[in-house]
Amino acid sequence: MFTIAPLPTTLIPELQQAIDTKTKPLGALGTLEKIALQIGQIQETCTPEIVAPTIVVFAGDHGIATTNKVSPYPQEVTQQMVLNFLHGGAAINVFCQQNQLDLRIVDAGVNADFEAQANLIQAKIAKGTRDYSQGPAMSMEQLENAMNQGAAIVDTLYQNGTNVIGFGEMGISNTSSAALLMSYFTNTPIADCIGRGTGLDDEGLALKIKTLSDIYVLHREKLESPLGALATFGGFEIAMMSGAMLRAAHLKMTLLIDGFIVTAALLAAHALQPNITAYCIFSHTSGEQGHLKMLNFLEATPLLNLGLRLGEGTGCALAFPIIKSSVAFLNDMATFNSAQVSSATTKNA
Structure with a gap:
């Protein structure tokens, strides 16, 4: 009846980078991060929005x-x-x-x-x-x-x-x-x-x-x-x-x-x-x-x-x-750079 394409993957690295550089530990927003990534993929943008739900x-x-x-x-x-x-x-x-x-x-x-x-x-x-x-x-x-x-x-x-x-x-x-x-x-x-x-x-x-x-x-x-x-x-x-x-x-x-x-x-x-x-x-x-x-x-x-x-x-x-919260944090939450907050560093073992 209708052809449904797989979600595009080209934006995943950029979306994940946007999520990971927010002022929080990696993965700290749990499922909200997964939803933000999914909606970003669906809308093919790093700044998704919810319109007339x-x-x-x-x-x-x-x-x-x-x-x-x-x-x-x-x-x-x-x-x-x-x-x-x-x-x-x-x-x-x-x-x-x-x-x-x-x-x-x-x-x-x-x-x-x-x-x-x-x-x-x-x-x-x-x-x-x-x-x-x-x-x-x-x-x-x-x-x-x-x-x-x-x-x-x-x-x-x-x-x-x-x-x-x-x-x-x-x-x-x-x-x-x-x-x-x-x-x-x-x-x-x-x-x-x-x-x-x-x-x-x-x-x-x-x-x-x-x-x-x-x-x-x-x-x-x-x-x-x-x-x-x-x-x-x-x-x-x-x-x-x-x-x-x-x-x-x-x-x-x-x-x-x-x-x-x-x-x-x-x-x-x-x-x-x-x-x-x-x-x-x-x-x-x-x-x-x-x-x-x-x-x-x-x-x-x-x-x-x-x-x-x-x-x-x-x-x-x-x-x-x-x-709504998943989209809001992706769009509005500060990044480590914009907030001038030090991010985690990786140390050699």
Whole structure:
């Protein structure tokens, strides 16, 4: 869909020199130094900047939710939470306001209609996916449409100057889609991919494991490609995120990755374009049991471990001050020469 080039390496010596000559011991800012180097490579400059950072929350409904076998919450909660986002009452609203992040909500496939609002992007593919216990969640045409819509959303943000984009999601039962996609892309037994989602008790968890195990067996012999798996198990919000991620990396934006569901979308994008992870900053480790396994598969190191399992892009918003600090020290911190501070010397042993 989009070609994603490896990060350029030509600036690494100059970037590393800029980092190492700041008034600090070598490596003393730890992970901040790694982020500064990464963003400098992405933007191909020793003076990177963060412009119009935006979190985009993709929302969609899932046919499997209507079976009442995988989530304790009714499907209507997706619509209700989208309205909560639009009215400014959710956790992601609070954290975006706190950290001066723009927020956009995308109706990728909610089983409801919404009135036009300034921060709502209307991109509905259909009013929810089909029940994948009966057949594929979406057609290949719907998948292509969703991925293209995601790319178009990123294009608009990019044209408005955004160079850092965080990904969030909302959709009752989307942890089930994420678990199925995780099993396919990481070759992990399905039972090891499934968690409690929005709060299943032990009985509910056992039913979810059996339901999703049966669904995976139903489809696994028919899955011939990453796109086929995404169409079979994905939600419209997950497919749209995959397309958006691919486009954002193609445009050399910095991608902030949230939790379990967002990382499932990234697994699909990574299967198509493995270089994408070089453009990603992984905000946190989710409380959902499969997320750490996903991160290990991608050889990714998350910034935070707060036991979050809310979604919405909340991990991205909470990690954002760390990313700002990484760019700020590279641009604004004095060097040993400019501050007239003596640097360390190497003595012969």
